[in-house]
Amino acid sequence: MTLVDRFPYRLVATDLDGTLLRRDHTVSARTRAALSAAQAAGADHLVVTGRSVSATRHILDDLGYRGLAVCGQGAQLYHSGEHRLLTSVTLDRALARAMLERLENGLGPLAVAASRDGLDGDFAMDDRFRAVAGSGFETERAEREEAFTVTPDRSELFARPLLKLYLQQPGRSEDELIAAARPLVGDQVNLVISGEHLVEMLPAGLTKVTGLSLAARRLGVTAADTIAFGDMPNDIPMLRWSAHGVAMAAAHPEVLAVADEVTGDNDADGIAEVIERLLSPAA
Numbered sequence: 001m002t003l004v005d006r007f008p009y010r011l012v013a014t015d016l017d018g019t020l021l022r023r024d025h026t027v028s029a030r031t032r033a034a035l036s037a038a039q040a041a042g043a044d045h046l047v048v049t050g051r052s053v054s055a056t057r058h059i060l061d062d063l064g065y066r067g068l069a070v071c072g073q074g075a076q077l078y079h080s081g082e083h084r085l086l087t088s089v090t091l092d093r094a095l096a097r098a099m100l101e102r103l104e105n106g107l108g109p110l111a112v113a114a115s116r117d118g119l120d121g122d123f124a125m126d127d128r129f130r131a132v133a134g135s136g137f138e139t140e141r142a143e144r145e146e147a148f149t150v151t152p153d154r155s156e157l158f159a160r161p162l163l164k165l166y167l168q169q170p171g172r173s174e175d176e177l178i179a180a181a182r183p184l185v186g187d188q189v190n191l192v193i194s195g196e197h198l199v200e201m202l203p204a205g206l207t208k209v210t211g212l213s214l215a216a217r218r219l220g221v222t223a224a225d226t227i228a229f230g231d232m233p234n235d236i237p238m239l240r241w242s243a244h245g246v247a248m249a250a251a252h253p254e255v256l257a258v259a260d261e262v263t264g265d266n267d268a269d270g271i272a273e274v275i276e277r278l279l280s281p282a283a
Helices: 029-040 057-063 093-107 136-143 154-158 174-185 208-219 233-241 253-258 270-279
Strands: 011-014 044-048 068-071 076-079 084-088 111-116 123-126 148-151 162-168 189-195 198-203 226-230 244-247
Touching: 011 208, 029 044, 029 270, 044 208, 068 208, 076 208, 093 154, 093 162, 093 174, 093 189, 093 198, 111 154, 123 154, 148 154, 154 162, 162 174, 174 189, 174 198, 189 233, 208 226, 208 233, 226 233, 226 270, 233 244, 233 253, 244 253, 244 270
Parallel strands: 011 044, 011 226, 044 068, 123 148, 226 244
Antiparallel strands: 068 076, 076 084, 111 123, 111 162, 162 198, 189 198
16 A cells, blocks of 8 residues: 555645744654655645745745745735745725724724735834734744834835734733624624734635635645644634644634644644554554
8 A cells, every 4th residue: 555545635734833833933853754754645735824925935945845835814825936926815905994993993992013915025013012922923023023113103004015904902812802893894804813812804705715725726636635734713714624624732712613633732743643643554
């Protein structure tokens, strides 16, 4: 029996922060070996991250990753080997400003940051926004400090094509904020939790599946061929779309509730644990 006969999926889709990356922002030798073995068995590995391309590509380069990557919560499809942005969906700036005004009228002042579109897209945040310790936003800022601007002028957040907004409100957790905000915006934009203290405003209907399904078509695979790994509510559409959705042990409760399987956390080689089992003769 060959590896191809043994491995049941043709696509392994992995979130990045909290899933593929350990807390020190590296990928373990064991996980690298497991992914390489899955690829030797005929499966593609696809990174599917909430990070923008500009905040992802240096990580992919360090990993030696040369394939497609889905970035920006599904808004961007990036070819890592060619360093080329293939597709991008932006958030309408006039609509984003209107929705932000509606939220603040209903909830009170918010802290806001903007992620801008493009291969070198930068970030701007108002002077209320805080990159909370341990959050994905803090990690991105630490890695690319030169790309982050703090401004007291809100209009600066909307000065360039916009990928998404980050929202915070002191005194409300991310779960509390999104529960209060969703009824106010309806279906005009998408709101999603991407990490601790991080609520993101995205174009209506946009999820990780938007980019994942586009990448899958380019790779000639389907949802039935896919196993996916994630840890935050923004990963739920991807886990549901895939034939088998795997939550990391430290995942958000909403993710644990919908996953087909729960594996070890990102510091305990949770991805490798599942792939090794699938590749074993007993699997």
